[in-house]
Structure formats: structure tokens, C-alpha cells
Amino acid sequence: MNNEQVDQVLIALRRIIRAIDLHSKKLVQQYGVTGPQALVLKRIIDYKEVPAGILARDVNLSQATVTSILDRLERHDYVQRIPSQDDKRKVLVRATPAAVKIFENAPPLLQEEFISAYKKLENWEQNLILSTLQRIASMMDAKEIEASPFLTIRDATE
Amino acid sequence: MNNEQVDQVLIALRRIIRAIDLHSKKLVQQYGVTGPQALVLKRIIDYKEVPAGILARDVNLSQATVTSILDRLERHDYVQRIPSQDDKRKVLVRATPAAVKIFENAPPLLQEEFISAYKKLENWEQNLILSTLQRIASMMDAKEIEASPFLTIRDATE
DNA sequence: AAATATTGCTTCGTATACGAATAATATTTT
DNA sequence: AAAATATTATTCGTATACGAAGCAATATTT
Incomplete structure (x- = not known):
């Protein structure tokens, strides 16, 4: 749902x-x-x-x-x-x-249409977009940092 | 700048x-x-x-x-x-x-950490994330619709 | 000093991801 | 009906993108 x-x-x-x-x-x-x-x-x-x-x-x-x-x-x-x-x-x-x-x-590293549209936005809107993306990114890769060290410890032999 | x-x-x-x-x-x-x-x-x-x-x-x-x-x-x-x-x-x-x-x-089609974090958000926050992403997407592929020949007509057709 | 571990980059194998070209079939036009 | 056009899926060539394994150089431990 x-x-x-x-x-x-x-x-x-x-x-x-x-x-x-x-x-x-x-x-x-x-x-x-x-x-x-x-x-x-x-x-x-x-x-x-x-x-x-x-x-x-x-x-x-x-x-x-x-x-x-x-x-x-x-x-x-x-x-x-x-x-x-x-x-x-x-x-x-x-x-x-x-x-x-x-x-x-x-x-242009991103499509010009995006860049020019982005630049036309109000400042608060630009910030909202950027911070939303950064938030998503950290929601997604937070785990990596925490999970990876622990998962590899027990196999000392390898 | x-x-x-x-x-x-x-x-x-x-x-x-x-x-x-x-x-x-x-x-x-x-x-x-x-x-x-x-x-x-x-x-x-x-x-x-x-x-x-x-x-x-x-x-x-x-x-x-x-x-x-x-x-x-x-x-x-x-x-x-x-x-x-x-x-x-x-x-x-x-x-x-x-x-x-x-x-x-x-x-899970996305990392479980993301999904569970997302589900914990308030409704308005979830909507904000989704609509921000959709907005970025349309800012990026809007051009496509204009540039490609036959997609312009499609509004009513499909 | 020797053995071991770590580091930095490359190589290998696999899986996206796309457009362009192709082949087969449908649809439209003449 | 024949010809032209369009649609659908595949094939081909190229470029990401990764981990694992490999290799050589450096660092650390013994």
C-alpha cells in the first residue's frame, strides 16, 4: 500500500x-x-x-x-x-x-533546460530541491557506512 | 557562481x-x-x-x-x-x-533503510520528496518532448 | 631482514543503458 | 492490391558501473 x-x-x-x-x-x-x-x-x-x-x-x-x-x-x-x-x-x-x-x-554537466529552469527558481525553492536530494542520498547510503565494516570482520582468514 | x-x-x-x-x-x-x-x-x-x-x-x-x-x-x-x-x-x-x-x-526495490526511513516520515514530507523528484524529472526531460518529433501530439492520443 | 599487510591501480567478468540499424509485421496511402 | 510508412522487438557497438582478483610498490609487524 x-x-x-x-x-x-x-x-x-x-x-x-x-x-x-x-x-x-x-x-x-x-x-x-x-x-x-x-x-x-x-x-x-x-x-x-x-x-x-x-x-x-x-x-x-x-x-x-x-x-x-x-x-x-x-x-x-x-x-x-x-x-x-x-x-x-x-x-x-x-x-x-x-x-x-x-x-x-x-x-553543461546537466541539461541546459534544467539548469536554466533551476536558476529561475526562487532561492528557497532551489534550496529545497538540493536539500531534498541530499537527504535522499543520505537516506540511501547511510547504511553502507554502518554496515560494511561489521560484515567483513568475522572472516579474518580471508 | x-x-x-x-x-x-x-x-x-x-x-x-x-x-x-x-x-x-x-x-x-x-x-x-x-x-x-x-x-x-x-x-x-x-x-x-x-x-x-x-x-x-x-x-x-x-x-x-x-x-x-x-x-x-x-x-x-x-x-x-x-x-x-x-x-x-x-x-x-x-x-x-x-x-x-x-x-x-x-x-526491496530500494534499500530497506531508505524505505523504512521514508515510511516513518510525515505524510506531507513523503509527498514533498516525491513531488520534488517528479519535478526534477520533468525539468530534465521536458526538452525531450519538445525536441522529439512525434511526442508533442501525444496529450490526447494515448 | 623477512614476513605480512596494505595501498593504488589495472584487468576481468557481468549487468545496465542507449541510439542506430535491422528484420518482421501492420497500417496507411496511392 | 501494391507501395510507402509505421511499429515492435532484436542485434550491434559503445560507454558506464561495480566487485573481485591480480600485481606491484610501500608500509608495518615480527
């Missing part, structure tokens, strides 16, 4: 996820990078030079995912991987001039 | 997307189906028998995606594909008893 509403929440989220994905496909046509690539690349440019792991933390993606995004960025000559000197496990990532150029045109 | 807030919106959305994805991986271990599979499967069970295209509309996924989800559901013997008699382009999908069984244990 109340489940119906939860289902609706999920459907709304799926709509949002899909919209973001479709935007990503448009980005790649207009700017040559997908949404996740743009997100990562923007971060790299801000840092000038940054280890891959820090990137993953920052953009909330797993290392494995970031590695594959970097692969493609490297293939397109948007980034360089430089083995770190002080810690040879680390790989430092740097953006190329070509990548910087892309961001001169400020590719 | 105001872009900062938009970026924060994106980060919050990414957190949510990731949480949903991680939940999906937990679902498959506990119930044998992933999140999207469960979503689709639930719909199929409700319908008893339904063409693949209707499913795609309902759950907000492309046909191509639904096809691949159905492939896996079929491989695990959770659904059957039955060629439609009256329209041979259509493929009707039906859930098997094994699939029905899974839903007897009511696999």
Missing part, C-alpha cells in the same frame, strides 16, 4: 537517471566527451595533476570505473598518465591542452 | 545513482535478481502477460535495454517469451512460478 509511493519514488529516480544518460549522449556529440568523462575531466583540470584514486573519491565513482573513463580520455588525448615519482603505485593524471579547450565552451 | 549549486545537485544525484546501483548488487546476491530485473519482473507479474514495449514505457527504459534484461531473465527461467498471435511483431512476456516465488519475499 504505502509501497506504491516508494515505487513512484523509484520511477521518478529512473526518469532522472535516464535524462542524465540521454544528456550524456548529447554531450559527446557536441563536445566530444560524455557526462562522466566531462565530470572527471573538469576535476582533473582543477587539480592540474591528481592521483586517480583521489578523483574516484571526488566524483563518487569506484576506482575501476575511473580507470576505464581514464582509458578513454587517454585514447582521445584528453589526459596523460604520469607514473608518480615518490610513490610508484600512484598514477598522476594531467589534462592536455585539447581538454582545456573543451571547457572553454563550458559544456 | 550559481553553477556551484547546480554542481551540487549533480553530485547529490550521482550519490543517489550509485546507492541504487550498489543496492542492485546486493539484491542479486540475496534474491537472484538485480534492481532493474526486479523492477521489470514485478511489472510483468502485475500484468500477467505484457508486450515488451509496454514494459519499457512503464519502467522508463529503452526497448533495447528491456530486451537485454529480458534475455537474462529468460536465461534464468524467470520469464517466458510468447510470440503474440494477433500481432506477430509483438512478443508477450510472462513470469514463471520461480519468479513469482521471488516476490513472495518482497525484495
Whole structure:
């Protein structure tokens, strides 16, 4: 019964996820990078030079995912991987001039329609949207933090 | 300037997307189906028998995606594909008893922590969350409707 | 110093997720 | 009725996205 509403929440989220994905496909046509690539690349440019792991933390993606995004960025000559000197496990990532150029045109990380609509909202409305999203996010990933340490302790052997 | 807030919106959305994805991986271990599979499967069970295209509309996924989800559901013997008699382009999908069984244990389509927290909220708060999400969704996919050729007419038709 | 653990990144396997192209069937137009 | 158009599902190619396992380098313990 109340489940119906939860289902609706999920459907709304799926709509949002899909919209973001479709935007990503448009980005790649207009700017040559997908949404996740743009997100990562923007971060790299801000840092000038940054280890891959820090990137993953920052953009909330797993290392494995970031590695594959970097692969493609490297293939397109948007980034360089430089083995770190002080810690040879680390790989430092740097953006190329070509990548910087892309961001001169400020590719919109979300659909422009959304951005302009959002900016037109009253301040309290913007805050409401953002805080609602953050609240949902913490309702969803709170568990992770609490649950994961405990679940792994007992298998000391592994 | 105001872009900062938009970026924060994106980060919050990414957190949510990731949480949903991680939940999906937990679902498959506990119930044998992933999140999207469960979503689709639930719909199929409700319908008893339904063409693949209707499913795609309902759950907000492309046909191509639904096809691949159905492939896996079929491989695990959770659904059957039955060629439609009256329209041979259509493929009707039906859930098997094994699939029905899974839903007897009511696999949570979102993380249980979220669901229980959500249900504890006051009614007006639940409505606020849902309507905020729906609003974001329509701010994001509104463009689609304008941009795509034939969806503009649809108001009265379907 | 040697053994062990941890860290940082990559590789592998699996599952979304999409558009474009394709194939088969229906519907509409001529 | 034949031709043109539209609809339905699949196939193909690409890009996320993750955990687990692997590997090499570093840190910690013994």
C-alpha cells in the first residue's frame, strides 16, 4: 500500500537517471566527451595533476570505473598518465591542452533546460530541491557506512 | 557562481545513482535478481502477460535495454517469451512460478533503510520528496518532448 | 631482514543503458 | 492490391558501473 509511493519514488529516480544518460549522449556529440568523462575531466583540470584514486573519491565513482573513463580520455588525448615519482603505485593524471579547450565552451554537466529552469527558481525553492536530494542520498547510503565494516570482520582468514 | 549549486545537485544525484546501483548488487546476491530485473519482473507479474514495449514505457527504459534484461531473465527461467498471435511483431512476456516465488519475499526495490526511513516520515514530507523528484524529472526531460518529433501530439492520443 | 599487510591501480567478468540499424509485421496511402 | 510508412522487438557497438582478483610498490609487524 504505502509501497506504491516508494515505487513512484523509484520511477521518478529512473526518469532522472535516464535524462542524465540521454544528456550524456548529447554531450559527446557536441563536445566530444560524455557526462562522466566531462565530470572527471573538469576535476582533473582543477587539480592540474591528481592521483586517480583521489578523483574516484571526488566524483563518487569506484576506482575501476575511473580507470576505464581514464582509458578513454587517454585514447582521445584528453589526459596523460604520469607514473608518480615518490610513490610508484600512484598514477598522476594531467589534462592536455585539447581538454582545456573543451571547457572553454563550458559544456553543461546537466541539461541546459534544467539548469536554466533551476536558476529561475526562487532561492528557497532551489534550496529545497538540493536539500531534498541530499537527504535522499543520505537516506540511501547511510547504511553502507554502518554496515560494511561489521560484515567483513568475522572472516579474518580471508 | 550559481553553477556551484547546480554542481551540487549533480553530485547529490550521482550519490543517489550509485546507492541504487550498489543496492542492485546486493539484491542479486540475496534474491537472484538485480534492481532493474526486479523492477521489470514485478511489472510483468502485475500484468500477467505484457508486450515488451509496454514494459519499457512503464519502467522508463529503452526497448533495447528491456530486451537485454529480458534475455537474462529468460536465461534464468524467470520469464517466458510468447510470440503474440494477433500481432506477430509483438512478443508477450510472462513470469514463471520461480519468479513469482521471488516476490513472495518482497525484495526491496530500494534499500530497506531508505524505505523504512521514508515510511516513518510525515505524510506531507513523503509527498514533498516525491513531488520534488517528479519535478526534477520533468525539468530534465521536458526538452525531450519538445525536441522529439512525434511526442508533442501525444496529450490526447494515448 | 623477512614476513605480512596494505595501498593504488589495472584487468576481468557481468549487468545496465542507449541510439542506430535491422528484420518482421501492420497500417496507411496511392 | 501494391507501395510507402509505421511499429515492435532484436542485434550491434559503445560507454558506464561495480566487485573481485591480480600485481606491484610501500608500509608495518615480527
